[in-house]
Amino acid sequence: MNTFLEKCCDECWHSKERPCDLFIRCASEGPLCHHNQSCRDKFIHLNNRMLYIEQDIPIIFIGMGTCGLASGAQKVEDAIRAEVEKLQIDVKIEATGCIGFCAREVIVDVKLPGEARVSYYEITPKIVSKLIQSTIIEKDIFTEKLLGAHEPHSKGIKLLNDDPFFKHQVKIVLKECGVINPVSIDAYIARGGFSAFDKALRRMKPEEVVREVLQSGLRGRGGAGFPTGRKWEMALKQKSAHKYMVCNADEGDPGAFMDRSVLESDPFRVVEGMLIAGYAIGASDGYIYCRAEYPLAIERLEKTINQCKEYSLLGDNILNSDFSFNLKIKKGAGAFVCGEETALIASIEGKRGMPKPRPPFPAIAGLFGMPTIINNVETLANVASIIGKGAEWFSGMGTEKSKGTKVFALSGKIRNTGLVEVPMGTTLNKVVFDIGGGIPGGKRFKAVQIGGPSGGCLPESVIETKVDYESLKDVGAMMGSGGFVVMDQDTCMVDLAKYFLTFIQNESCGKCVPCREGTKRMLEIIERIPTSYRFTKEKTDQLQRYKGMITLQRLASVIRDTSLCGLGQSAPNPVLSGLQYFRDEYEEHLYERKCSSGVCKELLVYTVDNSKCTGCGVCVRKCSDQAILGEKGHAHYIVEEKCIKCGMCFEACRFDAIVIN
Amino acid sequence: MVELTINNLQVKAEEGMTILEAAKSVGISVPTLCHLKDLVPSGACRICSVEVEGMRGLIPSCAYPVSEGMQVETNSPRVRRARKTIVELLVEDHPQDCLICVRNKNCELQDLSAVYGLREHRYHGESKEHSVDLSSPSMERDPAKCILCGRCVRVCNEIQKIGAIDFANRGFQSIVTTPYNKGLSQSDCILCGQCILVCPTAALRENSSMKAVSTALQSKTKYTIVQIAPAVRATLGEEYQMPLGTDVTGKLVTGLRRLGFKKVFDTNFAADLTIWEEANELVNRVKEGGSLPMFTSCCPGWVKYIETKAPELLAHVSSCKSPHEMEGAVLKTYYAKKLGINPKDVYVVSIMPCTVKKFEASRAELSEHTMPDVDAVLTTRELVRFFEVAGIDFEDLNDDKFDDPLGESTGAAAIFGASGGVMEAALRMAYHTLTGEHLDNLELNAIRGAGGIKEATIPIGGLNLNVAVVNGIGNIGPILDEIKAGTSKYHFIEVMSCPGGCINGGGQPIHQKTDKVLQRMKVLYDIDKKSVKRRSYENESIKTLYKEFFIEQGSHRAHEILHTSYHERKI
Amino acid sequence: MHQYIFDNYTKNDKSSLIPIMQEVQSVYGYLPEKVMKEVSGYVGLPLSRIYGVATFYNMFRLAPLGENIIKVCRGTACHVKNSANLLFAIENTLGIKAGETTKDRKFTIELVNCIGACSIAPVITVNDDYHGRITTKDIPSIIKKYSGKQKAAGIEKAEEAGTV
Structure with missing residues (x-):
């Protein structure tokens, strides 16, 4: 047996045409329809091979997410292939996704038969031969670039999980990212994949699934943090011949790449989440709305969907049940606002992605006028674990109102850029300094920008803030989708406010007045701060500069009060949080005509x-x-x-x- | 029913009502810009924002339904500040040229600016720059004045179902424009002007012919003749704050004489003439097996539509020129000869409720040796401006009568201006032609009113004539589909591009907040009712015209002068 | 004429507009007006609507682009790592601004909100290749790599001016 789709013997009757309802359980427990030890063994062997417990030859894993590829993973792979060819050795090369430690890409793991899997960092084609020499030929450790062992190693080398970057993390969503072959359904099934869906489908009523999610306290990871179960409940209650389940993978926040990484590294987890959600709300059709800027994620999703279809996990009468679910990918065409639910719906419908007023809520009248649930990638990636392990397990993590974990994309002026997953309630301090390794180059920490263009910049004074929906809001930021951009002394906060407002202006759909016109005026006010009279035509510049600052607050509050969608309502946040924490910097620009960070060129x-x-x-x-x-x-x-x-x-x-x- | 409080008033409202409607029901008005009655709210302008207790931000009252126990504030400081800021933002991105704007004193943005007391430019900055689209003889588009409320887009797409304009670009660069920003003349716009009627500012307006007319009136060589469409008399009074539905025919004639026109004729005369020809054409098609159903051709918007969208069906369109073109053609042939002046010196001006008529007048098919049948078309609105400049106090004018002989008309002609009117008039005539008898039931209620598609079956002799009236071009789709599929049961179909017919034409007075169609229609039906002669074949002047000039309906000369041809249009 | 594209979609299915446009663009590199008229007829939407959609989304182009498309990431992480300077250097080297194409049609510079490769910021992509953690000093060599035998006019000028 090489795949779970193959029959163990002629008695097995699972096939694409005739799916067996025991299929998922068989995969983990051996054949249930007949008793035969040799068949059982076949399953056990297959599982073990998929889990890399059994292997005949060394396996080399290469992190091939976008960040890995951008760091040269393809060249590393080519070099490895050339090297093993040259040395005439037998190895298996397995492409994985991203383990999260992007700062150290290209990451290559080596696993010898009967030995623990060992990760190495910053592998370049140049050192490939050294790596292979020491690990495969000499069966030793390539200490020069050792990151750590996945499991206890016979040579007693340090464990991956002892590295500060991994030590403080709790991985639910990212559990298999970078570990598993992302496009192998068998690998996913061997790790218990689809068993949560199987449990929901066989042993739970849709109401029970919804209740479980409700009790888990899972909240939307896309930004606003609306309780996922409550959303599902609304859609479940709707009596409609047709309902839709949509996965929002239009990760538009600059500085956020969690969704991309999850889709590239463990796409089956997301599809399983969608299946469970679809079953819970009674949807028969699903869409994954993915940014076109993520070609690799789309390619892997396509493979995922095809395999699921082959295994009767998508399509009509899934696993011989009454539940049918068809999943399609919709490629976004590049519009930040399409992350907003009603705009996303408009985009799938083939329209300009402009938001609509609510009510009606999408859960009641969404895509093509039908009840529609839209969940973000990370939210859906949590669902299988919740159903599998229970609401209590999930709600045991996190804070009172924010349960579970949150994935953050660390970037900017931080040593360990990459993807981390921490329990809700972890402090910013811990993320920045313990996990992130602090600021490189001996520079001083200035702020961390959380929540993208809707969020805010938090300074050192609030670095003990816990990451949960409420605490972040209290200090003037928001959870957002998980962008976590660290800034040091070389970042100018006025320039950053300008950057975000430019972003909002470029991405405003233009429908409602406060966002279209208001953010333009806000941008102009901010733009006047660091400009020199020499570069403007207006002679009244100086006056306008001060006048603008006076009206800024008023303008910001009206934009927040009256904008049609979340994008506009939160557009003033970067400026307001900047004014709250970095007023002195604004004043320095205004009165002293100086930019200490050396960013504002005209000054x-x-x-x-x-x-x-x-x-x-x-x-x-x-x-x-x-x-x-x-x-x-x-x-x-x-x-x-x-x-x-x-x-x-x-x-x-x-x-x-x-x-x- | 739900109970809520609005500004401390207890309000009972029906379930599903919006806050805006509930407020209106107790005499609280909330400003709107993007709102269009009967269409799904778009929530774009945010000017109708109100405060609802327990809600984080302000709520667009046009889109938000009432609920039990809701507490609404429509006039709190927070609401006023928001609205004022929104108006300020709109004004800042709008040309500051009210004084020289065609919509000065009739502009919703100007009104709001006054109401919210804008006194300074607080948010000084860049304003968008766009050039004016002058490509069409009928209409101008001035995107710089557009506040992007989207009403025109929705009227064009959702009501007229043309889709000539839509939003393009996004954010601050957003613009309402034609495909590839190429101008109206290169779009499938039928120039109906319904968008002008809903535009809150002057971003959409007619392409004015006032200068040309004014020059002609000054000219010593031109013999200026004016004609008035049936629908103008039913609406012009509105511009002078007369009650809706006032008939101002008599004052109009006086006013036009004072402007200096040598003759003031009535398009109604030509409407009767159209019926003579069109009914005859219908009878011939029925008798001789021509293309059926036959469409009316009075509405140039409809003609442009079928030329663009369904040219394969052009044989179904009556070849009759529209009434004002017939009038122009008769003036420049028969009448000029009668007066003994060179037709080239005759300058015909049509006062029309319509913007497409300007385009129609420029059609090559409607001119003889580069001499157009009609030289200039003025909309109702332009005429008012003419009166104002000339210092004519319209309200105080005495009534006067049209000149002869092209001033006589029957009641059948008057109702041309209301949807279904042409059909009714034609049926009265056709009945007589086919049976030799008078149609007794003169008021066909089935094809009156505001329905989108109105139909009736009229027994004429041994034939059951199936007729339909398409009220608004947005309703034409299924009718054309049926004809293409060969399943249409109709013999005769009237099509008017504007919902309600010419009384609601794109050249009519702009009043956003009144429901006017039915009241305007009533004026025309009343004229018909009061007329002694209500059938076109009773028009004595036309009888004379045939006797002296055309000999008979459908004669060679009639074909040359009163009929036209159409051609496919590609965009 | 483009039936082979349309065949994958149901006629008059308005929701297929964007996928069809994406396919047309992948064939032509942009959205030719002529083809859009065909699309308009096939999906049953007015041309104005298609123009509206084409100008709404970042990805659609109404005019052909250069052979090589340089995308400069303007995400937050790239911004704080001075991607503005990268852009400036690329613009200077090629002699065009963002959104423009060189006269020899070799290069187009585009801005992209966030490529999602923030961990290796600042990032640019040329066609499908990522270039992460680069500085302005890397720009000339990257551009050279893609300019092929025939040098882009901008580069020659840059060389003359001594900027390369």
């Missing part, structure tokens, strides 16, 4: 340090505006009136003679 003054300038003339050639004068061999001079503060001279100078003030 910078470039000069030449005469003692260092050799008069080589490189800067003169780089300067696009002829703002640098000087004779060859003599110290040069920058004409401030002409300087456009592009910084090209600074970067070009080999003698550090350009000084920025």
